[in-house]
Amino acid sequence: MVNASQLEEAPSKGAIAQAKPYEYVLEVVNARKEFPGVVALDNVSLRVRPGTVHALMGENGAGKSTLMKIIAGIYHPDAGEIRLRGEAVHLATPLAAQEAGIAMIHQELLLMNSMTVAENIWIRREPLNAFGLVDHAKMHRMTTELFERLNIQLDPDAEVSELSVANRQMVEIAKAVSFNSDVLIMDEPTSAITEKEVAHLFEIIRGLRERGIGIVYITHKMNELFEIADEFSVFRDGHYIATHPSSEVTRDDIIQMMVGREITQMFPKEEVELGDVVLSVKNLTLEGVFHDVSFDVRAGEILGLAGLVGSGRSNVAETLFGVTPATSGTIEINGKEVSIQTSHDAIKLGMAFLTEDRKETGCFLPLDIQENAQMAVIHDDFVKYGFVQEAKLEKVCREISQKLRIKTPNMHECIENLSGGNQQKVLIGRWLLTNPKILILDEPTRGIDVGAKAEIHSLITQLAHNGVAVIMISSEMPEVLGMSDRVLVMHEGRCTGILDRTDADQVAVMDLAAQ
Amino acid sequence: MTTHTATTPNATLEAPSKRRLPQEFSILLVLLGIAAFFEVLGWFLVGQSFLGNMSRLQIIILQVSVIGIIAVGVTQVIITGGIDLSSGSVVAMSAMVAATFAQDANWPKIIHPALVDLPWFVPLTVGLAVGAAAGFINGWLITKTRIPPFIATLGMMVSARGIARWYTDGSPVSGFTESFAMLGNGMGRWAPVVIFLVVAAVFHIVMRYTRFGKFTYAIGANPQAARVSGINIESHLIKVYMIAGLLAGLAAMVAIARIKTAQAGMGLMYELDAIAAAVIGGVSLSGGRGRITGTVIGALILGVMLSGFTFLRVDAYYQDIIKGAIIVVAVVVDMHRQNKRSKKT
CATH class of the missing domain: 3.40.50.300 (P-loop containing nucleotide triphosphate hydrolases)
Incomplete structure (x- = not known):
């Protein structure tokens, strides 16, 4: 023994x-x-x-x-x-x-x-x-x-x-x-x-x-x-x-x-003139998972969602996007109460959701870049009599791909063959194609390299600048603190506080997250 | 982690982007190879040409047509990551029910005296509806009770066969109207082939160029990502299983119109032939990969082999043994190809 x-x-x-x-x-x-x-x-x-x-x-x-x-x-x-x-x-x-x-x-x-x-x-x-x-x-x-x-x-x-x-x-x-x-x-x-x-x-x-x-x-x-x-x-x-x-x-x-090059700014956060409240969530509850979560997000604002893994951050995002519909609570968009039962409902309301796990819930690995990028937009746009308008889509996909600097010879490369950072960019491209007004990002830079990270950060900033309301979940404290206008902290399925950018530092956030 | 990402932003993949031939090409080569194999053996062993015989080629493609129509539906089910074991039994069930609407008034053994001399599209519609209904039940069970497709369609396979027997107490139905029989013998006996090719062409276009097709691939490739992309997986899957059932019903109509009789034992093991055709044609059982064209070639490979062995007077037992081996080899080759693909990253 x-x-x-x-x-x-x-x-x-x-x-x-x-x-x-x-x-x-x-x-x-x-x-x-x-x-x-x-x-x-x-x-x-x-x-x-x-x-x-x-x-x-x-x-x-x-x-x-x-x-x-x-x-x-x-x-x-x-x-x-x-x-x-x-x-x-x-x-x-x-x-x-x-x-x-x-x-x-x-x-x-x-x-x-x-x-x-x-x-x-x-x-x-x-x-x-x-x-x-x-x-x-x-x-x-x-x-x-x-x-x-x-x-x-x-x-x-x-x-x-x-x-x-x-x-x-x-x-x-x-x-x-x-x-x-x-x-x-x-x-x-x-x-x-x-x-x-x-x-x-x-x-x-x-x-x-x-x-x-x-x-x-x-x-x-x-x-x-x-x-x-x-x-x-x-x-x-x-x-x-x-x-x-x-x-x-x-x-x-x-x-x-x-x-081998200088990255001047890790977090290119810009002060943006905030617009009206775009998304207002009141007492959102998914029984047994999270309870009474309430917050507002304004146009141009980046709301960070912090908390330990398992605190319910990602669950709130999934519920907002109709993946697991809420059991109670209300969601208002532009002041109007809405019902979100499926992701399609959410997409129609101008929402977009980059999920946490690229492989599990993001990529269609056997499919090519264009097919991956177009999947959320061909519900209503780019479709005529049920036929997907491939040529038109290829053009916009290529534009997005150039904008996001996706490294690929063409739009028909299988997404499996791309690096993690480039896969992530394709998935971001999928949601940019839908022209979202509310963008939910769950761990947008997990497992990708420094260069791609900085590019994604400046992209998020740019989207906020253009009036998109952004909700960003991240386990990386510097990212949350560096990018957010306000930080909502969760602990065991409840919102334990919302901090302004000026009050939010590592200690304050951890204090609310760990209780 | 990929090994070929360059640092400079304007760089493209360093790996040269070879224009890969579609996978269907290699399967087509296999088909031609097998045909050539029988041609050569034919001259040596039987002393005649295998391919240089029009009526043999017609029989091959006629036999392939029925399985092929089913396989077009099964392919779509497999691309969603599912499986349909019920198609053979659904063929029998659709055939039995529809046949009772297709009888000629002058036939001595009428099942429903009120339902004779109906125009051809009545039994055809009945057959398609019965098939689609079976498919709907498959899809409904899979999406609502969340039981695996294997189990749901296994249940349908057993039950549909039972219904086929019960419907006429086991007695075969014959004596179809002239117009209905045209489905199997019209256009100079090429009707089944024409129907098969039209079905294959339609669904080839559906799968490649329509939103419906894209969603089918998406669900098979990653159902969770498909859901987040706003795809209604439940309703889509029900539609896919309904198409598979509908095509099994259509195959049944073509089959009974051609052989001029319907019996409860028909279509036995057709589901396995259809799955084999898809798999040989490169459709991945894990979902998200595969094309209708591949399945069509896969069905032709099965047909050519069957005919070739008969032509060489190979014993039927050996035929099955070899057929089984070929299916396994096809999957091994497919897996090998996929491994190679994922090793690259």
């Missing part, structure tokens, strides 16, 4: 193999990887010291994920070498990488939703009893011990499908830790979790660091870099740019390195 203390003392694989000392636990030397038509990595190197957090910075498309997949044994480099604990290794499969002591937490969580937490963690390594059957009691115990060590409060027997994204993240981390790996790769682990959960995650990461594990940490978020990383490496367009200790540089330096 394995007990907690044994687990704690279990030597990492490195300790066993520590025949000769090594400076770097993981080294990638001059790696090159080509895909048909693209050089994803060109002569890239990475050196990670044991007991440090090494951040990888770069825009989407810089080659970070490709590099990680090489380290995790998913891709094989065309040239170059990987050294683990000072020795060259060949990682033929993800399993080989895992056995060599490299664990990876993917950006898209790879858990089996219909199985329990414990089953997910110990899959392929289930403890067996004397009959060769899975020993569930022991597995439960092992999970509990693992969780205690990491200070995770989760029921090992809960089904993963019942957990929030943040909790699933915790399961992934626990699973990775359970391998006693020397190298732990985390691909944007905070992209879907709230500040409080991030704090917990960082606590865990610091604990792992103290145990001598080398952590490779991919992120887009600058403040995280300074908070958690010891060193960082910057990549751009498949090239290695530089490695520095994170204490020696400024935010602007890094952005400079990442984009």
